[in-house]
Amino acid sequence: MARMKFLCDAERCIECNACSVACKNEHEVPWGMVRRRVLTVNDGEEGQERSLSIACMHCTDAPCIAVCPVECIYQNDYGIVLHDKDLCIGCGYCFYACPFGAPQFPQQSNFGSRGKMDKCTFCAGGPEEPGSEAELRKYGRNRIAEGKLPLCAEMCSTRSLLAGDGDQLSEIYRERVQRRGYGSGAWGWETAYYGPRTGS
């Protein structure tokens, strides 16, 4: 069975923010909550600047799942990490555990609840009935149920961000690097999915 992953080719990302905005559009993510963002390192430094698109990577051994005190985060058969907002208590542990800063919270406070955690669903909704109004309201649209892939990757301006079956992604990336002869790496891939071998 397919194992869904994200891959961001830092040699191609131009920080255009299409992915972030496509996500906002598809899921009507409210102002202040950002499920996907583009980070730039060494901003403005000649020869060193790189950008990459970051969201929940749907890690193989997801630390958020391990730390969630109410066990509201889970992984489906495609390896997509989802969560149940009805159970979430907004403690923020997942945020601290996540190597990618993916979990988002609607409220900021030092004490008490931050509201229900929100993050990238790989456009796969949540535990509600696929396509239901409840799913839409809590998690956004469910493209996976429609046989489509996440909109961020489908709209990526330079095909830097890829989403889909992990084996195929690593094959595409491998071919790409081989053909062009350079590649600074699919950043985050190892952290999320373990090891340099880019398969599942």
Next chain:
Amino acid sequence: MLMKRTSSVTRPLTGTKTRRLAAPVASIGTIDRRTFLKGSGMAVAGLAALGTFAPTRVRKAPAQEPAPTGAIEERKTVCPYCAVGCSIIAEVQNGVWIGQEPAFASPINMGTHCAKGAAAREVALGERRLKYPMKLEDGQWRRLSWSEAVEEVGDRLLAIREREGPEAVYWLGSAKFSNEQAYLMRKFAAFWGTNNVDHQARICHSTTVAGVANTFGYGAMTNSFNDIHNSKAIFLLGGNPAEAHPISMLHLLHAKEQGAHFIVVDPRYTRTAAHATEYVRIRPSTDIAFLWGVLWHILRNGWEDQDYIASRVYGFDEIRAEVENYPPDVVENITGVAPDQVERVARIMAENRPGTLVWCMGLTQSTKGHANTRAASIFQLALGNIGVSGGGTNIFRGHDNVQGATDLGLDSSTLPAYYGLSQGAWQHWARVWDVDYEWLKSRFTSQELMETTGMPVSRWFDGVLESVENLDQPTQLRGMVFWGHAVNSQTRQADAKRALEQLDTLLIIDPHPTLAAVLGERRDGVYLLPSSYTMEIAGSVTNSQRAVQWRERVIEPIFESKSDYEITYLLARKFGFADELFNQITVENDQPLPEDLLREINRGTWTIGYTGQSPERLKRHMEHQDKFDTTTCLGMSAPVEGEYYGLPWPCWGTPELGHPGTPLLYDASKAVSEGGLPFRARWGVEYEGDNLLAEGSAPPDSEISDGYPEITLAMLSKFGWNGEFRPQEALAMMAIAAESYEPSLLELSDEEAEDRLRQLLEEQDLRLSPEQRRSTAPGADGSSLQEQAITSYQTNRPPIAENPQKEESDDSQSGDTQQQTEDGFGEMEFGGGNDSEEEAPLNENPFTEALLRINWKTDLSGGIQRVAIAHGLAPFGNGKARAVAWNFPDPVPIHREPLYTTRRDLLPEYQTYEDRRDYRLPILYRTIQQRDFSQDFPLILTSGRLVEHEGGGDSTRSNKWLAEFQPRMFAEINPSDAAAAGIEAGAELWLHTPEGSRVRVPALITNRVGRGTVFMPFHYGGWFQGEDISGRYPAGTVPYVVGEAANNATTYGYDAVTLMQEAKATLCRIEPA
């Protein structure tokens, strides 16, 4: 690891074909997509939030309760932002736009978007849009009905016209218009009676159009985004496509990954430069010195393409002589680029052909922009890179339809299709419009003003502020119409603010109130009419690569907004010329039909071949996008087989001719009928004894294997090809000559046309002199076709651009329209014509003379183009590209310092131009440069783009999905400059400029800008020199993000040919705030 509930969310996945990254996979029996929208209110959150008006007034947006069974339809439009021209697929249910899907089939974007394209649907939520007509009364915004608004503002504008003449109102249009609307508004302004009409091209690529047209013949991007796949070197000069044209990077990076070198020349280490293989940091406004520095190595080493230059370039020896003046040490001194890097760039470009040269506003927005673009064009000629796949001057245009709006003459210097403003041009368009030329003339104050270039948008406020003695028109501007144009995209905002305050009437027609509504401190006389986005109308749009795409309407205009077509109709009706304006256009419920407008465009735009792109052909291309090759853009299977995507202009002849469009300009390796072209023979056959026609070079299938002038009826007659015309074609030409043309003649059947033709010939035959009969008879005097062509051209010479427009000049028909401006400087000189040539008076008979002068541009039947192409000839002739533009201030480009410069040591050697007058205004150069500001203002100020925003940002800053990602104005400052000024990261600073303006912005301290350079993005507005003025917007319409406009600080400076504003190089001083 806890796994739970997986079964409840697992659905059969067809998406395992992820290889193609999700070519849309049919959902297999899962759910009817988004039927759950019913009643959810999610897609319509924006509408629900309005509340400031009664729901009964909401037109056609009953989104709160979509019917449960509404099917989801897909509609295809084209992105409203930049000129790459990405297709957008919109999902619409019950008239509500509920989602976007990737447009994988589009050969241009192949499913991708940048932030702006991905946010397109937000405009259909439109919380911050202008929702109904309003006016400012006693300092308060008041709601009006449409009829009240049109009546009131119409009366005010008519009163100005009555009192001070038509020239007192400025009609500022938009690069956001469809082709149809751009054309319609130019026509509208003509019917109002003024040439004071313009749009954004003036301040983005006018200098490109002027420079490139005066070198190759047409002023447009030569190749296509897709064709860059074939480039072995990409030379990007003054452009930042990663932010300004992100989807072009899909193609650029493809080339790079295939091994192309990617050279980026820019004062900033841009997000594009981050992907360069060679980054060159250059001092702002020194591009010519840099290009000549690179060319110096190429010529010294003999790396130029000598055969190409000999056969296809005029005047190259003068370039050689000038380039000698730019040896490495001089170039380093001027540009700051190290000699070894200049040499490396030369070597890369020489060794990696074909190479493409891409430029944007870094090159164009300059007092010498026209010369910059010429230097770049000449550079490519030297390498033989023009007219070849993978080469070209690929000029990325800015707005989605800035190419189309330029082509369709929404411009103060020309009528549609670059016909100019001469009497012949007006007569041509009067015929196309089926109106009486004398009536048109009566709309103007005088024939002189009718044929004189109007004021440019870059200086509309000078038309308000200058005393009338300083203007070359009888009145100041008293009424100003902003129709889809941001005020803060113009430099010198402090002057714009004063002008806004002095106007009698300010009318803003826009989906947003725009900054223009609030910049001036007015209490009344401001009217706002809500227009629609292009997603809310149908129409065609021309992208940067000249491909024309058809937009379906996605949704009806939301709230009370109306389409631009309808607003034009309502205003024209109010002004009393709607019947004339729409005499060939179907109007239903006040809605003019865009297809009819395009057909009218097709019937008149022969110069640039917008004649073959009928609505039917364009719609077919949109429907069959998947059948085009993504590198060549060639249709690979029926029904679009053999045609190029979007029928890139010139698409010669009538739609019935089936010309495939021209994917690469000046590509002489293909027959003209297959989209090939030589250079345009635009400037006659010789200049000062030198041959201007191509030598030994012609497209395949050409029956003249050498250069030839532009095609006239006289020439075809001389060849004996005049028997090949169809009756309708012959009739139309005869009727034009007899001044009895009417569009219905083209609709006649063969028999009817032959009857009419006989009739007309009988009327005219007596007036044919025997000598004349001979010259129209098939010629067989033993001379070659080329000789015959030149002879007939010279004896029946059609005028070449004796009209006053600056950008590109195509004259119409009669030869007696030569025109001079009062000071005799500028006008014709920039038209491109060798107008000093004496007209040979050959026919006493005006009919035959008129007939023989009919040419490929003025023949309304398309017969001349058809017959020429059938014989393999390019309608515009086969000439040489001009390395020397004798009509320009600098026939060979030379480096000149900007008006405000820190490098006083380079003066007077590289000083600017003399002061002059043009476009009805005085223009200062040396007067400004003479004064030394460099002590008080030691830093260079430059400006540019951000990916999330566009233009003045009225639209993108009101789009919540975009605004959130780029919420704050800033100034980029080099760490050493910041330290010297005592400014900390993120701290507010004051930035002062020499004309007394200042702006308050936060500091972004970065090595992205070099030492001595400050950069500001130009998309913000809503602050004026430290003061937040956003409270002046009508309630509920203030953009999500406001900030100081960069142009609150920018200074004087205009291009010497087009009056492009200087936005890239001025001076400033920074202080902690």
